[in-house]
Amino acid sequence: MKRSENTMKLYLPSLSVNESLARSAVAAFVAQLNPTIEEISDIKCAVSEAVTNSIVHGYKFATGIIYICVKYYRDRTVVIEIKDxxxxxxxxxxxxxxxxTTDTSGERSGMGxxxxxxxxxKLDVYSKRGNGVRILMTKKLA
Amino acid sequence: MEKTRFIYEDATLTVKILGDIDHHNARAVREEADKIILGRKPRLILLDLSAVEFMDSSGLGLILGRYNLAEEIGAEVKIIKPAPSVLRILELAGIERIMKIEEGAKK
Incomplete structure (x- = not known):
């Protein structure tokens, strides 16, 4: 396994107010690679979706911890892991x-x-009922 | 904090959404918008996204929910001036198949 150039780990309680914090923190970390505006907006959106899923579906009305780990490599590959x-x-x-979507309010699009x-x-989703979710997302920057 | 601004003129309600649209903010936008939509019962609703820098799929849910509400009161919905990043997610979801999207001036 090649070694990452830099790593960031972030643990946050599953409060919806942390959705913007999570995507902004990941964006700030990835900004070290001078990504394009489009790349950074894609990454922010993907992180926001994963974190929102953990809050809305994973922990529902309880509060748990969301684990975020971001790494980037010399070849400008960014790997983002989000777990609950x-x-x-x-x-x-x-x-x-x-x-x-499992939501019945009619306000969730089912497009996450x-x-x-x-x-x-690349997107990999690992989960079992009762055992949380681990999402692994990869993007190679130009 | 205020999440929306409204202009009502000639049966047209312009709803300008302010700031990011994510799951956290969508609820306040929805509540503010629905109150005025149901209060005014416009014929046309313009969702002005020019002040939205970030939107994820919660925004799609928000737009589709307002579209359904508009159908109930017989109103048409149009999206105006989405930023390029917002337009990408609208296109990904195929929103233009059910409502018009009018782009603003290209930057």
Whole structure:
């Protein structure tokens, strides 16, 4: 395994007010690589989606910890890991289907994973019911 | 903090959304917007996104929710002046298939 050039770890309680903090902190870290405006906005959006999923679906109305680890490598690859210890996802491939949502309020679009996979180069989602979710996203900057 | 500004003229309600639209902010925007939409019952709702620098899929949910509300009262919804990053997510979701998006002047 190649060694990362730099690493950032961030642990945050699953409060919705931390959604903007999480994406801004990751963006500030990735800014060390002088990304394009489009790259930085893609990364912010993907982080926001993953963190919101942990808050809304993983921990629902309880507060838990969201773990964020960001690394970048010499070849300008950025790897972002976002983990929670919430309720997990029973059927990952169903959850990743565009427009699918378990929310019944009509205010969630069901596009979170579609945004993450479109705006990043690679998206892996690991989860089991009751065992939290681990998301690994990779983007190679120009 | 105020999340929206409204202008109502000739049965057209312009809803200008201020700041980032994420899950945290969407609720306040929704509550402010729905109150005035239901109060005024406009024929046309213009969602002005020119002051939105960041939007994630919570914004899509917010827009689709207002679209459904507008259908109920027989109003049309248009999105105006989204920033390029906001336009990308609107396009990803295919929003232009159900409502008009009018881009502002290119920067």
């Amino acid at each position: 210890k919430g309720c997990g996802i029973e059927d990952v491939s169903l959850a990743m289907t565009p427009l699918f 994973f579609a945004v993450m996979s479109t705006f990043m180069d």
